[in-house]
Amino acid sequence: MKTLPLFFDLANKTVLIVGGGDVAHRKAMLMAKAGAKLVVIAKNFDDEFVKFLNNHQAIIHQKSYDATDLDTHQPSIVIAATDDHAVNVLVHGDCQARRIAINVVDTPALCDFIFPAIVDRDPVVIGVSSNGKAPVLARLIRAKIESVLPSGLGKLAAKAGEFRATVKEKLPTITERRYFWESVFGRAMVDQSVGELDTELSDFIENNDKQGEVYIVGAGAGDPDLLTFKALRLMQQADVVLYDALVSPKILDLCRRDSQKIFVGKKRQDHAKTQDEINALLVKYAKAGHRVLRLKGGDPFVFGRGGEEMFACRQAGVPYQVVSGITAALAASSSTGIPLTHRGVATSVRFLTGCYKTNEAFDGLKSAYQADETLVFYMGLHALPKIVENLSAQGLPSDLPVAIVSNASLPNQAVLTGTLANIVAKQEESGVSAPAIIIAGKVVDLYQG
Structure with missing residues (x-):
């Protein structure tokens, strides 16, 4: 983590912005929304920006920036948003000398803090940052979060803040309070209706038997x-x-x-x-x-x-x-491109284990093998010789394709293919290790490694 995400209270604090264009305008809108007092310095201003600043009682200086501006206004933070790199560097140096936090827009090397992509469900605020490496990605992540958060979440959070003292009085333990709020917010997050909080609390108390x-x-x-x-x-x-x-x-x-x-x-x-x-x-x-x-x-x-x-x-x-979870056979199948069933090749699949309750070795299929069937063995790598011996004894052809998939779906996934006749020797030579799934059947021929 290169930068620590913090939330700074700017209400009634002075923010100085150097720049009069569109970028400075956008930053000023954010600062005003956070309740900051704005001081803006620029030789030239966009007309719309001036209207915005006047509407927000900002202090406007139409002039060149000077280091004394920092001493006069003593801002909590500074934003340099000009299109003149030399001016931005000058502002940065002056702020560093005075230990004032500064953000030079679109210049990460000259920033003490950065602006994240923001999801605003006031009082819930979410910031997404790529540390300046991929701002477009940060905005896309923000859009994804925006799409899954209910629009009324902020209002519910505000009501919850007003209701916290009542919950603390009615529910004496922190565990009970956490369960209550998780119940309320959990339903809100999936866009299910949440009633009035006093009703929700009464229902929770009535139905809470304190058992986990x-x-x-x-x-x-x-x-x-x-x-x-x-x-x-x-x-x-x-x-x-x-x-x-x-x-x-x-x-x-x-x-x-x-x-x-x-x-x-x-x-x-x-x-x-x-x-x-x-x-x-x-x-x-x-x-x-x-x-x-x-x-x-x-x-x-x-x-x-x-x-x-x-x-x-x-x-x-x-x-x-x-x-339910995605079982290893399905993960191995999808991650290797070996379908467990395939039209004209396999019409059924059988899941088996090479490890029994009493730890005895694999002792057979229990029922006849069909030529259009796929066999999948869990926890069978240690018993591979026994499995092969048993399948061969039950009449399965020696050229039956076999695949061993180790660490299915993980970055270190490994795939070893062979036949019933040679898979044991290949496994001993390769050193492919557990956890592994063994797939036997004609579908293995579909693998393209």
């Missing part, structure tokens, strides 16, 4: 862009996060910063917590009134043991939600 909730959330295959909106929303409001080994650091960083984070990852023959211990933690924290996020790689219900956690919550009478 469990969110069993699929974090997908690792790429944060593959998270669902609902997953992200729950991640950012959870008090306690229990996360797996396959949850990438970038995804974990999207959780609420002050949440308690507990690693409960399980790798083959290396479990930080047993499943029973994880279930017990979910119930314990929820019954203590917390919102508990169980963040799992992939999808909770596809070889993710989310069902066991759901039943533990159900048995304990703890409310829960389950949120």
Whole structure:
């Protein structure tokens, strides 16, 4: 982070602007909106700019800039917006000598502060900056934010400010107050109707049984862009996060910063917590009134043991939600361009695991293989020789295409292709490692690496 985003109270503070053209006009409009007292110096002024300054009781000096102007007006900040670079450099040097913060428009090297692209939902204000590197990108990001924020959000925020003392009186703990405001603002953010705040508070008090909730959330295959909106929303409001080994650091960083984070990852023959211990933690924290996020790689219900956690919550009478994630097979398919089904090639797909509850090795397909079928193996890399041996014993052809996709969807994704006859030797030679998905079937021939 090159610059620290801060919000400066300019109400009734003097801002000196050097320049009389369109750029200076735009900056003056921003300063006036923030309640600043304007002093503007320029040899020439646009007519519209003069009208604006007169309407805002600004001090206008139609003359050349001089360093004594800084001493006379003692501004809090200065903006140099002339089309004369030498003048801008002069103003900058004079401000530096007096330790006055200055912005020289469109000259980042001469700026103590920069103007972000602004989203204004007063009293909610959002600034987006690229540190002068890509201002067009900053404006596009601002437009994106503008498009998703409800127009009435600012009015609701203003009402909330007036209502805070009442909420503090009625809800004694900070956790209860946070839950109340998240409930109100959460619905407002998705443009759902929010009633009068006193009614909302009464309903919250009446329905709040002080018991928490469990969110069993699929974090997908690792790429944060593959998270669902609902997953992200729950991640950012959870008090306690229990996360797996396959949850990438970038995804974990999207959780609420002050949440308690507990690693409960399980790798083959290396479990930080047993499943029973994880279930017990979910119930314990929820019954203590917390919102508990169980963040799992992939999808909770596809070889993710989310069902066991759901039943533990159900048995304990703890409310829960389950949120789907993009499972590794789908991420591997889309990121490699290997469709799991394809007209004329594969009409069905079967998901299997190479790792069973009792840790025994893969022992077969359980039902006959069809020539137009795609097989996808999770957690099977350690058992690859056994899988190949078993498939061959069940009559699958030795030239059946096979792909191993390691770290699907991540920057370090690796793809290894071969056949049933040579994939074991190729994997041993290549060193492609877990976590990996194994895809077997004619669709692998569609891969273009």
